Amino acid sequence: MHNFIDAFQFIGRNGELPGQPHFTTLSYYALGTLKIALIAMIISLVIALPIGVWLGHIHRGSFVAINLGNIGRALPSLAVLAIGVAFLGIGLKNVLLALVVLAVPPIITNAYVGLDQVDPDLVDAARGMGMTGWQILWRVELPLSIPLVMAGVRTAALFVISTTTISALTGYSDSLGEIINDEASYHLSGVLGAAICIAAIAIVVELLLAAAQRLMTPAALRRQGLGTDEELFLTLGVDRVGVI
Amino acid sequence: MSLPFAAGGPVIPSFGSPHTFACERANRVFCWGWFKQNWAGTLWPALRQHVALTLIAVVIGFTISMALALIAHRYRRAEQPLIWFTSFLYTIPSLALFELLVPVPGLGLSLTTAEVALVAYTLLILFRNILTGLRNVPEEVRDAARGMGMSRRQMLLRVELPLALPAIIAGLRIATVSTIALATIAALIVNQGLGVPILSAINNSTGPFKTELIAAGALAVLLAIAADGLLVGAQRLLTPWVRARAA
Numbered sequence: 450m451h452n453f454i455d456a457f458q459f460i461g462r463n464g465e466l467p468g469q470p471h472f473t474t475l476s477y478y479a480l481g482t483l484k485i486a487l488i489a490m491i492i493s494l495v496i497a498l499p500i501g502v503w504l505g506h507i508h509r510g511s512f513v514a515i516n517l518g519n520i521g522r523a524l525p526s527l528a529v530l531a532i533g534v535a536f537l538g539i540g541l542k543n544v545l546l547a548l549v550v551l552a553v554p555p556i557i558t559n560a561y562v563g564l565d566q567v568d569p570d571l572v573d574a575a576r577g578m579g580m581t582g583w584q585i586l587w588r589v590e591l592p593l594s595i596p597l598v599m600a601g602v603r604t605a606a607l608f609v610i611s612t613t614t615i616s617a618l619t620g621y622s623d624s625l626g627e628i629i630n631d632e633a634s635y636h637l638s639g640v641l642g643a644a645i646c647i648a649a650i651a652i653v654v655e656l657l658l659a660a661a662q663r664l665m666t667p668a669a670l671r672r673q674g675l676g677t678d679e680e681l682f683l684t685l686g687v688d689r690v691g692v693i
Numbered sequence: 694m695s696l697p698f699a700a701g702g703p704v705i706p707s708f709g710s711p712h713t714f715a716c717e718r719a720n721r722v723f724c725w726g727w728f729k730q731n732w733a734g735t736l737w738p739a740l741r742q743h744v745a746l747t748l749i750a751v752v753i754g755f756t757i758s759m760a761l762a763l764i765a766h767r768y769r770r771a772e773q774p775l776i777w778f779t780s781f782l783y784t785i786p787s788l789a790l791f792e793l794l795v796p797v798p799g800l801g802l803s804l805t806t807a808e809v810a811l812v813a814y815t816l817l818i819l820f821r822n823i824l825t826g827l828r829n830v831p832e833e834v835r836d837a838a839r840g841m842g843m844s845r846r847q848m849l850l851r852v853e854l855p856l857a858l859p860a861i862i863a864g865l866r867i868a869t870v871s872t873i874a875l876a877t878i879a880a881l882i883v884n885q886g887l888g889v890p891i892l893s894a895i896n897n898s899t900g901p902f903k904t905e906l907i908a909a910g911a912l913a914v915l916l917a918i919a920a921d922g923l924l925v926g927a928q929r930l931l932t933p934w935v936r937a938r939a940a
Binding site: 452519520522523524526529531534535536607610611614615620626640641643644647651652 | 783792
């Protein structure tokens with residue numbers, strides 16, 4: 450128990466070690482983690498969202514989209530990071546490459562399923578009202594698929610934060626995982642403090658994204674109770690169950 | 694594979710890898726020679742331990758999730774807190790959860806710690822899928838069962854659970870594949886699983902050792918694909934009526 454108290458003290462003094470003021474501080478590592486995760490998420494969203502949304506809109510490529518999700522889940526993050534480092538050397542670009550490879554599959558799969566399951570009657574009604582394909586996409590399909598698309602984004606965000614911390618094990622040292630890797634200097638209290646910080650960052654990001662999802666869900670869906678993905682999950686049924 | 698652990702913390706073990714083949718010394722992409730030589734000593738035991746790690750975690754996780762899902766199915770008010778609890782466990786990044794469990798008294802740098810963390814990650818997926826499967830049983834079917842005079846327990850065992858099997862096995866597939874991927878990180882805590890060759894390859898003195906990395910990584914992915922295929926086969930065996938309906 451005293452280990453946890455020491456850990457909170459470690460966090461309280463911002464990770465500075467007595468007698469060694471030049472060691473990098475906790476806030477630096479925390480910001481570094483967030484920076485890497487943010488860049489990786491932006492790149493993954495730019496790559497994956499258009500592909501997933503387009504495949505779902507034209508209702509093609511289900512085999513690719515679903516199996517991409519399965520394969521993405523099967524890739525061990527440590528192995529992908531390590532292979533990136535082994536073949537490309539240590540550096541920000543290589544860590545980002547591994548992170549993007551890991552984050553793209555859930556976004557594509559969930560975006561595809563989200564757009565695929567929009568009620569075809571609604572799309573038909575929109576076409577009957579004279580909307581073009583683009584208008585249907587923007588004004589009907591995308592708003593209705595926000596819960597599932599955001600579920601994919603949230604899964605990818607959690608995965609990216611988790612893998613960013615692991616990247617310190619492979620040698621790139623700008624994230625909170627570096628403290629965990631360097632136990633000799635920071636001792637168990639430091640390692641625990643870093644672990645608590647990582648958990649806190651992940652929970653805060655998850656809550657922020659959940660709030661964003663609730664804000665982005667159209668009011669009518671929110672009234673039906675589909676603002677959070679728990680109800681969504683339970684409403685969509687068995688065949689959609691694979692897209693956590 | 695007994696290795697000295699330094700007292701007081703997770704230590705990343707390092708093997709010396711014998712540089713006996715020319716392609717290995719040149720650290721080319723993949724040396725079959727090294728692979729064949731080290732299969733029995735390094736990779737096959739790691740693969741066996743990885744399978745054991747995953748199996749224990751999924752079985753325990755499935756038992757706990759089944760119990761939780763049955764509780765939530767029976768008492769609707771328990772559902773939301775249980776979802777929050779399992780979501781909370783799932784949100785904590787893997788590295789953090791492994792490290793946070795180490796100083797808990799009774800755990801430490803042991804297999805139990807790794808298993809507790811791996812089980813925690815399977816709970817959300819399995820709980821949600823089992824609950825969804827149970828909830829999606831059509832009300833008419835339940836009504837007919839009640840009309841036939843089945844007790845609650847008979848209804849559960851003979852009607853609801855069989856109909857929920859596709860969802861349950863879908864959840865098992867996702868949980869197994871995720872656990873196989875996560876168990877590589879358990880090598881930080883305990884000297885078992887396919888994470889051990891990966892970490893030793895990264896911490897090699899002359900630079901990351903590519904053959905070992907690719908071998909261990911590919912084995913993990915192949916294991917995941919094999920497990921997924923096995924579970925799909927099990928689903929086809931256990932739910933013959935789905936195919937009959939489709940025919």
